[in-house]
Amino acid sequence: MSDLEQFRQETRAWLEENCPPSMRTPMPEDETCWGGRNAVYKNPDSKVWLDNMASRGWTAPMWPKEYGGGGLNKDENKILQQELGRIRARPALSSFGIWMLGPALLEFASEEQKKHYLPPIVRGEIRWCQGYSEPGAGSDLAGLQTKAEDMGDHYLVNGSKIWTSYANFADWIFCLVRTNPQAPKHEGISFLLFDMTSPGVTTKPIQLISGSSPFCETFFDNVKVPKENLVGELNKGWTIAKALLQHERTMIAGMGSGPGGGGGSGLRSPSVVAKKYAGEADGRIADPALRDSIAAHNMNSRAFGLTVQRTTDEAKAGAPPGPASSMFKYYGTEQNKRKYELLLQAMGTQALGWEDSTFEEHELSITREWLRSKANSIEGGTSEVQLNIIAKRVLGLPE
Amino acid sequence: MSDLEQFRQETRAWLEENCPPSMRTPMPEDETCWGGRNAVYKNPDSKVWLDNMASRGWTAPMWPKEYGGGGLNKDENKILQQELGRIRARPALSSFGIWMLGPALLEFASEEQKKHYLPPIVRGEIRWCQGYSEPGAGSDLAGLQTKAEDMGDHYLVNGSKIWTSYANFADWIFCLVRTNPQAPKHEGISFLLFDMTSPGVTTKPIQLISGSSPFCETFFDNVKVPKENLVGELNKGWTIAKALLQHERTMIAGMGSGPGGGGGSGLRSPSVVAKKYAGEADGRIADPALRDSIAAHNMNSRAFGLTVQRTTDEAKAGAPPGPASSMFKYYGTEQNKRKYELLLQAMGTQALGWEDSTFEEHELSITREWLRSKANSIEGGTSEVQLNIIAKRVLGLPE
Amino acid sequence: MALVLNEDQQQLKDAAHAFIQDKSPVSALRKLRDEKNPDGFDRALWQEMVELGWPGIIIPEEYGGSEFGYTGLGVVLQEMGRTLTASPIMSTVLIGASAYMLGASEVRKKAMLPEIAAGKKIVALALEEGPRHAPYNIATRGGPSVDGYRISGEKTFVLDGQVADELIVVARESGEPGDRDGLTLFLVDANAAGVKITPTRMADSRNAANITFNGASASGDKIIGEKKKGADVLDAILDRARIGLAAEMLGAIEVAFETTVEYLKTRQQFGRPIGSFQGLAHRAAEMFCEVELSKSVVLDALSAIDDNRDDIAQAASLAKARLNDTFHLISCEMLQMHGGIGMTDEADIGFYMKRARVAAATFGDSAFHRDRYATLEGY
């Protein structure tokens, strides 16, 4: 038996024993496990499952063991994910610490910092949030104004951040701050970590046009931050930021439709919805103009999915990773917006309700999701920014 | 009887007597009367009709009598045009001198120049062409390089022009030249008139993707031009150019569909053509997606026509003339291009023939007209230039 | 008629502008929403509109109106549209008064039009039975009974149905859903037995209602148009509704566009106002063209009614389709160009976005009207 086959059998057996049965059922959104100091476990099994997984480092399976990770290689991780999928296990931990901060620390932090920060992330003990965007900066992220002044034995942070997801629940923040106001804008930025319970930190949730949201505004009023909380070199934080942004872009692009080609499934599939709401004639969507629009959309979705696949295949075949993330971010988010507009067109007034029992739950959801989709082409770099990147970096058009 | 009513009766009587019967029939393109020194009249009545109209100054009905024009006011001119339309009279004279140069001379030329140049234009004795665009300049018209050096008693012109319509048939040219290479580009341009038979002037017709064309390249090799041929002030030619361009833009916008709303008539009407080529079902165009596209197009045509009408009505009502010409140029030409693409879509391979008797004459024409339509959004200021003008001058967006 | 406002119409527009800007900014709609106002509009504000004579604008003088025509009503709707003002003017005046004027008996006109002009009655059209506009797709039955007629069926998206005094109910006396023939427009008391009204709260913060008729009684004398030929008058009513709604949408579009252009001039990014980036500038210029064309079709459609032209239907479909599309475009661009701030409820942008979609779904989306336009034009 190969090592990998043995790994699979051991993993399967361990999961069988350590994944509580209730963690193998579909997860309601309010049972998502984010961890953190103030975590509340609606279902106590969530905590058991988190602790079990964390004990093996499998909340961050590919991080080195010395920092609490699972130390798995690519092939082993693939098997772990397959086995988790086989039993439909819930994610043990959802964490910006694992998704975003961890990879940055692994690449840019000092040995001491890695040892200090990474293990509590793996164990879900500390919940992190991201302090990037600012009210005034928008697409010009590097134009950020939140400043950290060197006060000798600490930095003094003043300013505010916006679009900080779950800032009101987070324990710590990783934050871009301006440490040299005189330097060109990209060269005066540093990457700082600090505790959200520090005096002077306040948060305020943001109400979106689609309703309540995880986003917050976060304010810093003379927040004292120890100097050892700086990651990487002073004034070199932009390098770390860029690495993180690329990552975020890829995540958001994934919100679009996948390679399946249907452009959404079930009650989010335009063709299914159109038959239900606009009616059928001879097995076809009754409204021919709507049918044509849906076919065009679904064909684009399929072409997009094939392009994601092709890029993956090319990478596997050893091609240098293309600057594809901007294309995926741009096309995927615009496509997702178009999907929701098609759903609205097909569903008419039933997709335009706000509350009341006269609408079905999924109908009310679609109204909100439609509005929420409008942010896709703004967050993580606007569509315009992605087009700029494609024009300049991919096509080499001049400034 | 009012003066106007009397004018109508006199005009009608005069036309009855002076418009030869053959001039009241539809005009084949090769009988267009352009006048000029080397005019050839395929139909001798064309010459009679031109001379008769010119004798009353009615080839340029609203120009002052002292310069050979008809001296009519707006109302009288309207009646003249109505009476010409009533008997379906052919245009007595087609002339860039009347359409473009004349208005510029009336506004900018010296009294002596007006007396010298305008009457032969009215009489169709001199045929003019326009020397504006240059091979290197494109949209950046003011970047023109053709230079006129002051040699004391004359200017010495060197350079070349492109897109000079009928340069190979023209007697004289009105031409933008650079007279001060040191000045900012808009401030070193002058407006010069000269004889196309001057030594050093040569022309070469341009073959277009749609076939032969009236356009030429025109080359100037040490052409001597008398100093009195300068119109307006030295280095102030850009002012004249701008006035002329605005005029040209409006002319080209008119190539789009008119206020009728059909988006073209007869064998150029997408709906008529679609029924003929794509077939009918229950009185409708059989292909529902094509039908939807045609409806969308025709509705835009109607909306565009109504906007032209509204702008005219607003001007009549005393509103200041809006900067509408850029919008009309942009939208009208893009709409005309879309119309031809729809015709191609509807007609399939029958609109894609190049020659041979297996295609009907109008089908072969549509192929060529489709290709020719692609120039609409380039000539007279590209669509991009029009959008810039709207953005900056109409909306006031910053540079 | 020339495509410009005459002096009287311009004065009315200026007055409406001043009133709406003062009394009913977008914050008024926000307040209605946050308070979950059960009426869906502000009754005190409506009373002020009544005092200004707005409900009587299209009503002939002999019935207590000011006979100012649809162009007059259009400019008022346009001004209300600028701030997304909610009021019963669409249900009661644009649709209700139009219905009476077009198809009521002299007795009914005399009874009802002065009441509408005086702001004493609210009227609602109970038409739709599915989520997408389909005026002949009527299953609601109107059948004779000993004392007149009985109406049974289910209606949805009845604008102002929750506050109406009287309902104009489109019901079928014969034929099958989809048939143009066999429809009759019955007038039904909203408080009658067998009428069950369930308010719905739409995304644009306006109200509508689902209404169930369970053998509700109607009189054979109280109808609009001719029995079983109700589609004729219904089409005429709907065309007026579409055109008036297009006028309202135009006002909202104007504000959305102006606000966006202003933002492009002032918002700085990368050390420059964002409107100086050609990518955005060209999109703004394209929007300008669409807005200009939208102004023209609304004005033309309004005057088509006032001139009683024979192409009102084409003008209505042209106006509704174009205003749907332009409002869609402008609301999307407004949000995208504002960036993140546009996503916050604190900004007003979401209100325009939501209104754009509800208005588009009301009385026919663009595909519906392109199809109708092509049919009317014979292809």
Next chain:
Amino acid sequence: MALVLNEDQQQLKDAAHAFIQDKSPVSALRKLRDEKNPDGFDRALWQEMVELGWPGIIIPEEYGGSEFGYTGLGVVLQEMGRTLTASPIMSTVLIGASAYMLGASEVRKKAMLPEIAAGKKIVALALEEGPRHAPYNIATRGGPSVDGYRISGEKTFVLDGQVADELIVVARESGEPGDRDGLTLFLVDANAAGVKITPTRMADSRNAANITFNGASASGDKIIGEKKKGADVLDAILDRARIGLAAEMLGAIEVAFETTVEYLKTRQQFGRPIGSFQGLAHRAAEMFCEVELSKSVVLDALSAIDDNRDDIAQAASLAKARLNDTFHLISCEMLQMHGGIGMTDEADIGFYMKRARVAAATFGDSAFHRDRYATLEGY
């Protein structure tokens, strides 16, 4: 199969690239046009392609081919598309050889496929009867006679019909135009009595022919597919034709796009390269996305054939519709961004524009394929 070329396919592509760039630049097509070449292609060049083995790429080894698959043929077509190279490869190999491979008897395969592989025969599909692709809309009749069958009817837009040795004629044995049932694909000698071929010259400078059959004789043994069930094999042939044509279009698109991007970098206006204007830069970036998606659907469709997947039809309609649309977009933008120079015949841009439209009209425009895709997907 992974959406990347394997090593053999890449080598074939590189070789084809070198050959085409050297032997058949766009000027070769210009020359054919200016000389009014009656064949519509260069016979000497075709002979060189034969020597390279191109006609045998998809043909199994047992019939004299190299069995390189459709992905192999696709990369050759793509390279030919880059310079708009005219040749009988589409009529004879992509369509003709496919038809034989899919539906001929073993005897016919043995007789014909080696001839095709050796470049000795040219085959053409006589299908269309109207200006818009409609594969079942066949009025041409094929009826039994004493010595086999007699074909009568009129065909149009037969690619390479003027040079073909053999014609595959889609004729109807039963039913009415529009019926899918009742079609048979007869093999007819192009020189047979009763066959009248009238060459036509298309805007893309390629040739096609109108062909009249006036009782032309055909043998009941010489057919492709099953009698009266010819639509089954016809659909399969057409899907291969569509996919191969899409591959050719992809090559042309790539050149049109690359040329345009290069022009944006070098052409100066207002003292800057025009590609530095964001309005143009954003449009170029959008084109990039469309081109990338186009590459993916072509590669996927080619491998769908080679893998004998059950969604070849969907892949074909997806590829053809998308490549139609992308070629349309890119050819329009190529011309507009080049400005006046793009309108001159001296530039090559017009050739790409013209080819885009003829290719789009061949074997189904985008609306046809969207409709077909929706039907195949069950909505």
